[in-house]
Amino acid sequence: MLGLNKKDTTLLIIVAALTLLAPFILNPFPADSALAQFNAGYPDLMQRFVIFGIFAIGFNILFGLTGYLSFGHAAFLGVGSYSAVWMFKLLSMNVIPAIILSVIVAGLFALLIGFISLRRSGIYFSILTLAFAQMSFNLAYSVLTPITNGETGLQLTLNDPRILGVSATADGSIPVTNLFGIEMRGTYEMVAGPWSFQFNTGYYLCAIIMLLAFYLAVRIFRSPFGMMLRAIKSNNTRMSYTGLNARPYALAAFVISGMYAGLAGGLMASMDPLAGAERMQWTASGEVVLMTILGGAGTLIGPVLGAGFIKYFENIFSKINDNVLHSWFSFMPDGLEDAMVALVYPFIGKGWHLTLGILFMLVVIFLPGGLVEGGQRIMRAFKRRKPDETSSETTTEPAE
C-alpha cells in the first residue's frame, strides 16, 4: 500500500492509529483519580509530542542514516518559528503560508550551514554545526532583537499589519491562528463516565502533518537515496571509490532534516504564536539528539518514542509537587507517609531533571539500541513463549 511493503504499511497504520486516538490513549485515568496527574492527553502536550516527533524524525534522517551528528539542529527549528510568526504578523493568521515559509526558510538556512559544515566530518562537523547554532542563538537574543524580539520572544501585537487579515478582532483582541477559518485552539471535550477526552483542532492538524512526515521518512528510508545515505555512514571510502559523490547526498539529507525542523518550528508557532530564542540554544539541539538516541537512532519509530518520552517527563513530572505526593500516600500512616514523600520528593517537581538523567543512563546502559530495542526484546520474549513458525532471526534489518 502507498508504495510500501507489508511491514512498513503495518507500522504506518499503527502509528496512524496511535496518533489519531492519542486523546484516548494518553488519558487512561479518570479525571478525578489521583493518577490523573499522569494523564498527558491535553492539547498542548499532545501537540508537543507530535511536533517534537516531526523534529526527531527529521533529525534521524540525517543522524540515523548518514551518521553525521549535528549539534545545531535547533537553529532550524528556531528559524522556522520566527518565519511563521512573521508571516502571522505581516500576512495573515492562516497557518498554511506560515508553515510553507518556515519550511522554505529553514531549508535555505540548512543549505547554507550544511554546505559549509559538511566540508568536515566526525566531531569537527558536530562542532561546526554547534558553532553556527550558538551564534544564531546569541545574536537572536541580543543584536538581532529588532527581528527576534530577543529575550521575550517574537509575539503578535494589536498593531501588526496582517495584510490579508485584521490587526485586531472586533472585540479588541489579537486574532487567533486558523486554517481557512478553523481555529487551531478549538477543543471539544468528550466526557465519558469519569473520563474526559479533549479533541483539539491544532493537534489533529499536527498529527496529520506528522503522519505525512513519517510516511515521507519511511519512503526515504526505503529508497535508493536512503540506501546511499546508509552507505555514507557505513563506509565513506568505498562510497567514493564506487563513483559516488557523498557530499551532495549528505547535503540533501541535511537540508531535508533542516526542513523537517523548520516544519516543526512552523507548527509550534502555529499552535502557539510565539518564537523564543531559547529554541535555538545548544540545549535544545542536544535535546533532539537525546530524543533520537534514546528512542533508537536509525530506526523509524524510535525518534518519535524518544520525543514523547522526554516531553512527557518535562511536562508531567515537573508538575508533581509535595502536595500531590501527600495526597497519593495519604492512605499510609503519618510517619510512613512522610517517609515515602521524602523518598520520592527529590525525583519529582524541581527534581525532574534528576529522574531524566538517571533514565538516560539506564536506557543507554541496558538498552544500547534505545527504547526500540526495549520494545523488540519484549516482542521477542513474547514470541518465544508462543510456538512460532517463522525461523529465528539470522539477520536483523539494518534499518529497523
Place this chain on the structure above:
Amino acid sequence: MGILEVKDVNKRFGGLQALGNVNLSVVENSCHAIIGPNGAGKSTLLNCLVGKLIPDTGSVMFDGQSVLGRKPYEINQMGISRVFQTPEIFGDLSVLENMMIPIFAKRDGAFRMHAVEHTENEKEIVDQAEHMLDSLNMADKRHFHSASMSRGDKRRLEIGMCLAQNPRLLLLDEPTAGMARADTNNTIDLLKQIKDERDITIAIIEHDMHVVFSLAERITVLAQGTPLVEDTPDKIKGHPKVREAYLGETA
C-alpha cells in the same frame, strides 16, 4: 600505447622521495603486477592513480585522459575500480545492498536524488545484483549482514562490487594479504576466471609471489620509489637485480 600511462611521476613527503621518475605502461586487457619490498612506493603509486594523492610532477593518463586533479569518485566514473588491502565494503548493509550500490552508481552517476522510488521496485538493479551474486556463488548470502562475513567472503564481495561496474581497469592492492591459504587460492581462481571471461585490464600490487606468478603477464619491480625492471614473469624470476633487491630478502 597502454590503457594506463604513467609518465615521470614524482612524489615527495617532506624529505622522503616516495616516488622518483616512475614510468609505467599497462597494456589493455593484460594483467600487470607491481612488486617491491616494503616502502618501495607501491601504495603511493596506487594512490596517485585513483586520485587520493596528487603527484608533484609527471602525468597519469587513463585511456588518453589525465586523471590528475580529479576526485576519486570521478576517476571511478572514468572506469577505474579499486580493491583495497583490507576489504572496504558497506559493513552495515546487507550483501545484496552492497552489490546494488555500484550498479546504481553506474546507472545514475555520482549523485541522483531518487528519494521516492522504492529500492525493492528497482527490478533491473536488483536482478543485476542477484545475477552478480550468483556468479560469485554468494546468492545464498544475499541477506547477510556483510560485516559479519569471513574475510574471504568480504574480499569476494568487494571484487564483485568492482566488477559490477564493468570497469575497464581493476586495481588490486594486495588482495590476499592476511588471508588463509584456501581463501588465497579461491581469490586467485576468481581473478583468473574474471581475466578469462571479461575484457578487463588488471593492475595488481602483491607481496605473495605465488599470486603474482599465477596471474601476471607483466611485472614491474619497484624499489625505493623507482622502477627497477619491467618484464615477463619468467624473466623477472631469474633477474639478478630483482633477486638482490627483493626476492632475496623475502626468500
Place this chain on the structure above:
Amino acid sequence: MSKSNLTRRGLLKTSVVAGAGVALPTIFTASSAAAFTNEPTGGSVTLGFNVPQTGPYADEGADELRAYELAVEHLNGGGDGGMMNTFSSNALQGNGILGKKVEFVTGDTQTKSDAARASAKSMIEKDGAIMITGGSSSGVAVAVQGLCQEAGVIFMAGLTHSNDTTGKDKKANGFRHFFNAYMSGAALAPVLEKLYGSDRKAYHLTADYTWGWTQEESIVASTEALGWETVNTVKTPLAATDFSSYIAPVLNSGADVLVLNHYGGNMVNSLTNAVQFGLREKQVNGKNFEIVVPLYSRLMAKGAGENVKGIHGSTNWHWSLQDDASKAFVKSFGEKYGFPPSQAAHTVYCQTLLYADACERAGTFNPCGVAEALEGFEFDGLGNGKTLYRADDHQCFKDVLVVRGKENPTSEFDLLEVVEVTPAAQVTYEPDHPMFAGGNLGSCNAGA
C-alpha cells in the same frame, strides 16, 4: 507503545460509545456553554503557580512556591492569616475564594519563555487553572502574560522588572505588583545624589537583552537628570560568566561610578569581579569609586557574599521593614519555614491575596470582572504602604526601597539594610511616558 495500551483502548472505546451523548465543547473555543475559561463548577477553585524550579533561578522559584503555599493556607483559613489581617480590604473571609476552597497546581518555567508557556498551558488545559501567577524574569512574564490574554485567564505577574511588562507588552488580563526599572531609577537617583554628589561620571555594564536595556535606559535618564555624565554603556553577553574583560577597562575610562545592570548569576559574578579588581578601593577624579546595583535582591546578595557591603540598589520589599503588614508576613512565613521571606516571596503572596480579594469584591471568577475590580484599586496593608493598581497599564504604584549591603550582618539573612523608603508619588510616571509607549492593553478576554 506496548500491547496493554491496545487492550485498554478497546475498553475505552466502548465506554465512549456509552458517554458520547454528553460530549460538550469547552476551553479555548468560540462557542461554549461556560461563561468564561475554566469556570469553577465544583467546590474548589484551582490556581496555577508557574515558577522556575530548575535552572539558575530555582532558589527564587522555591521561595515563591513557599509563599504561594502560605497564601493558599491563609485563604483557606489556615495558619495565622498573615497579611490578610492587615490588608485594608476586608473582603476575604478565610473560607477560600467566593466560598470555594483554593487548590493549586505547580509548574516549572525553567526561566524559558517556551517552557513557561507550555507549563502555563498545561495548567489551563489540563488542570483547569483559573489564574496563572509567578515567574522570575521579564521574558517569561511577558510571554506568559500574552498566553493568558489569549486563553482568557488572569495573569498575576511574579518577579518582573522590565518596563515592557506594563509598557509596550502590557495586556488587559495581566497585572504587575512588582516595581519596574523606571521606578528603580527614580527612587535611586535622589539617594545617589545625596551620597555621591551631582558631579559624577557613570559607566554602565548591561546584560544584553530586553530587561537590561530598559533598566539601563531608565537609570541613565534619571542619573543624567541629576547632572551625572554617562561615560559609556557596554553590553555584556547573557552567557558571560567571567566579566573581567568588561570590568578591567572601567578604571581607565575616567568614570567614577560603575552601574551594573545585571540580575541573578550575572549580577553575582559581575559584582564579585568588580570587587576583585579592587574598584572599590580606588580614587578617581579625586572621589571614591562607587558601584551601584539598581535591582537588588537578598538571594543575589547572598550569592555575592562580602562583596555587597556598602553597595546601593533598589528593591521591592525587604523583611526588615517595620510596618505591621511586613511584620505579620515575616512572622507567619518565618514560623512556617524558619527563615525570612525574599522579595519574590512577598510579591507573589501579595498577588495571590490581591487576586482572591478582587474575586470576592467582584463576586465572580470571570476574568473581566476580576480585572475591573483590580483596575484602579487602592489598598494598604500589604507591606509597601498605600498602593494603587493603576487602570491605565495595570502597574502597581507604591513605595520603593533603596537598600545598601550591610557592613555587619548579624545573620545569614541580614544582608541588606533599608536606606530610604521612596514614596510612591516620587516614582509615579504618566501612562504615556516614552519608556512605556507603544503598547496597548487591548480588551479583557474571558475566553470561552
Place this chain on the structure above:
Amino acid sequence: MDAIILQILNGLDKGSAYALIALGLTLIFGTLGVVNFAHGALFMIGAFCAVTLSKILTLSFETVDETRTDFLGNPLKVKTPYVEAWFGPETGGMLIDWAVPLAILFSIPIMIGIGFIMERGLIKHFYKRPHADQILVTFGLAIVLQEVIKYFYGANPIPTPAPDALTGSFDFGVLLGFDPNAVIYPYWRLVYFVFAAIVIGAVFAFLQFTTFGMVVRAGMADRETVGLLGINIDRRFTIMFGIAAAVAGLAGVMYAPINSPNYHMGMDFLVLSFVVVVVGGMGSLPGAVLAGFLLGVLESFASMNEIKSIIPGIDQIIIYLVAIIILLTRPRGLMGRKGVMED
C-alpha cells in the same frame, strides 16, 4: 596599549580555565577514546570541594545571645565555628580564611576517587560503544551529578572568597611605566594563572619523563600495539582518568573565588571546552592548551569597546566564529592528528 595589555592578562586568565578543562578532556579522549560530557560536572564538583571544605571549617555550634534578637524577635542564636573554639579565634579564623587553598589538598584524593569510580563503574563499559552512546550516558551522568549538588547546596551561587592576603589587586601599569590605575589586576587571578601553568607543566612533565607517561603516550598513539606488548594499559588508563578528573577538579577549586560556584557552572563550561578541544585538535594535549589560551585572549579582545563598536555583538559569537574559521582552514584543528574522530 595599556588596554591591550590588560586584555591579554584577562585572556590568559580565562584561557587558564579553558586550558585546564580542555586538557583533562583531551586526556580522557586521547587515552580512552571516550567523549566525556560529564567533564564540566567534574569541574563543578571541584569548585564544590572548596565550598564543602569551607562549610566544614565553618561548622558551628550555637549560643544564645539574649541581648540581641533575630528576625522573628526571638533571642539571637550566635554561631561560633568549632575550629575557632578548638584552635582559638586566631588560628581557627586563619583556617577558615585559607579554605580555598586548603581545598586543593582536600580535593585531589576526592577527585581521583570520583574519577576511578566513574571509569570503573561506568565509562569502562562504553569503550567499544559508539560515541553517540558515550555522549548520552555521560550527559545523563552530568545531569545527575549537578542535580545532586543542587539538592544539597541549592541553586543560588555560594560565595567562596579567596584568603584575605590574596584579595585586592595589583597595579601592573606602574611597573611597566603606565599611569597608576591603567593596568590593575587582581592577585587571585595572577595566582590562578600561575597555578594553571604549574598544573599544565606537571601533567606534561609527568607524561614526558615517567615510564608511566611514556606508556600512556604510546597508548594514545596506538592503543592496540601497546596492548600487545602485554602492558596493563587498561589499569593505567583508569589512573589517567583519575588524573584528568583531578585536573578538572583543581581548575574548579581555584576558580571558586573568581566566580561564586553554582550547580550549573559545569554546563556553562561544557560546550566551550569542547570547542576548545576541537579547535586545538582532538587528541592533542598541546593543542588543547594552545587553543584554550588563544580563545581566552580572543574573547577578551572581542569584548573591548573599540572592537564592539565596529562589529556589534562580536563578543557574543567570537569563540564560535574563530572555531569555524580554524576548522575550515585547518581541517583537524590547530594540532590535530589525522584520523581521530572522523568516522
